[in-house]
Amino acid sequence: MNEPNKTIVQTNKDVKDGQNKCPMCGSTDISTNTQKGKLRCNFCRHEFEVEKLEGMVTDLENLQGEVLASGAQDISASAEDVVTFKCSSCGAEVVLDTSSALNARCHWCRNTLSQNQQIPNGAVPDVVLPFGIDKQVARDEIERFVGKRKFFAHPQFTKEFTTENIMGVYFPYMLVDVNSHVDLKGQGEHQVRSYTEKEGDHYNTYYDADLFNVERKFDLIINGLTIESSLDRLDKHNKEKTNNIINAIMPFDIESCAKYNAHYLQGYSSEKRDTNIDDLKEIVGEQTKDIARFSANETLKEYDRGVRWDNENLKVKGQQWTSAYLPVWLYSYQEKKGEKSVLHYVAVNARTKKTMGSVPIHMPKLIAISAFIELLGILGIIFLEDFRFRYLFALIGIIYYFVMYARYRNAGARHHYETQTKTKMNNLEKQDQYVRRETRLSSSMMEGANNKSIHGESTSKRLVNNLINQNGIASAIKKQMEQKKDE
Ligand SMILES: [Zn+2]
Ligand SMILES: [Zn+2]
Known part of the structure; x- marks a missing residue:
């Protein structure tokens, strides 16, 4: 097969680094108004219109090949995190470490300097979803969540719990649009009757069902599949960090994303992306298949005993990638367990207020x-x-x-992308061909039914482990080489 044709959309053509001034008064003291999700000048209160990202494909039926926003391009190992600005007001040189912040104050004249151009270190995304709820609202949500889980909470935790220091964090994600064609072949069963028979001194239930050959073909458009793009956040099965909590507060209203502007990050911290599209492709592929399978379920209601797909074919016609910062309020707590420790999170979606968390349990109790x-x-x-x-x-x-363990720790909580991602099904073709009636079946569900199974989770677990190992090896080699250089 040929390499898919690749289109790169430059998303930051006219932006410049350094001072970004308010057009009304010239101040550089600008931050987010969480009530409206707009930027506001803190000096004259002027509000900026939200700028939308332009140039991406919007009619996804026509999405072909691979389209990527320039902020989603590969991270270059040689890219420097530290940049130096020359302040245009006073001429001072200001150093900014873009791995942790994208704004800095000039220490002489107090103007804010911003990194708006994309540097290939993963720090500057294409779009940002502004914080929509403020710190006090998030504190209330976190306190309510923990308040409902007081009885079995670890006494040390209860003593130390305070929401004063919660952090507003922009986490990095990839937003992926997919234009695909799906072809599923298999068999399905419809229950005709069930009956109970007495055998000896106990009762057995049997089922009669009609068996059909089933085929579904359709075009499937997926809009804004959202994937964590920091390796640490993707690592949802880590036993030392409850990262699944942050995954579980999705979905975000990504259609409200604004074109990236460093002022949105004022007052919040951010975590930069450290994975590339190639690292995430297989996870996206498996999640796309899961979404396709669940979309098909809408057309399979008559198969109440389930469908067993023997052949699942998904052809990706086009894929579009945009890198994004999405807003989360985060409370974290380190639980000491002898030598080891577990990092517990309570996270609030800073757009929808959806809250999920892990509370350390007092096990003896x-x-x-x-x-x-x-x-x-x-x-x-x-x-x-x-x-x-x-x-x-x-x-x-x-x-x-x-039940209590699950309620406090929420270890199985996750984002249900297979049903909560925006999709559109076109050109559906159905085939349902009667095969035969089956009688005296002992199970209430079809044997081998797989139309409600999920593969994306296990794939992502395996891939993330691989990536972590690779990164571990890569950084070890890098360290060795640096040591050699020093010698
Ligand atoms: Zn102003
Ligand atoms: Zn200055």
Whole structure:
């Protein structure tokens, strides 16, 4: 196959670095008005109109090949993080470390200097979604979330918990649009009846079902699939950091993104991107397939016992990448566990207020109370002889333990991209061909049904581990070479 044709859209043609002045009064003291998501001059209160990113493909039916916004291009290993500005007011030289900040104050004349041009170190994105809720609102949300999880919270945590120091952080993401054609072939089952038969002294339930050959073909457009583009954030299965929490507060209203301007970052911290499109392509591919499978489910309602796809074919006609900063309010807490520690997060989506978190558990208390409930359950089985369902009490304490653990730690929380990403299905072709009636089936679901399975998660786990290993090796080699140079 040929390399797909690649188009790069320059997204920062007319921007310049250094002083970005308010057109009304000339002040450089400009920051986000979170009520409106607009930039505002802090001196004369002038509000700037939101600038939209231009030049990207908007009619995604016609998206062909690979289109990328210039801020999504590969990071170059030789790019410097530190840039030097010459202040245009007083002539002083101001040094800015772009890996941690994209604005700096001139220490002589107090003007703000901004990095607006893209440098190939991953620090400057194409678009930014402005903070839409302020710190106090985020503090209230975090306090409410933790307040509902007080009983089993670790006493050390309860003692130290304060939302005073929460941080507003812009995390890096890739927004991906996909124009694809999907072709799925397999078999599906529709239940005709179910019946119960007495065999010996117990009852068995059986099912009769109609089996069909099923095929679905359609064009699928995916708008703004959102992928973490910092390796640390992608690493959602890390046992020492509850990164899945930050994933779980998606989706964002990315259609409200503004063209990047460093003033949006004033007062917030940011984390720069450290992955390239090639690193993320396979994850995007698997998530695209998951989204395709779930889109097809809309057309499979009659197959109530499920569908088993034997052949899944997805052809990507076009893919478009934009790099973005999305806003998150973050509370973090380091739980010491002997030698090890776990970093717990409570995160608030700074647009939708969606909040998710992980609260450290006081395990002795949870285990003691679960054991007590288990004991009551066993007593129930012994004493409630006449109660028909008394054996349900056998696992009650263990179930209580897992429900509480999940409620405090939310270890399984994630963004459900397969149903929450914007999609459009066109040119649907359906084939449903009756094969035969099957009788006396013992399972209520079709054997091997896979139309509701997800592959993106396991793929991303594997790929992220690979990337972390590669990065580890790469940085080790780099260190060795630097040491040799010094000698
Ligand atoms: Zn002004
Ligand atoms: Zn100056």
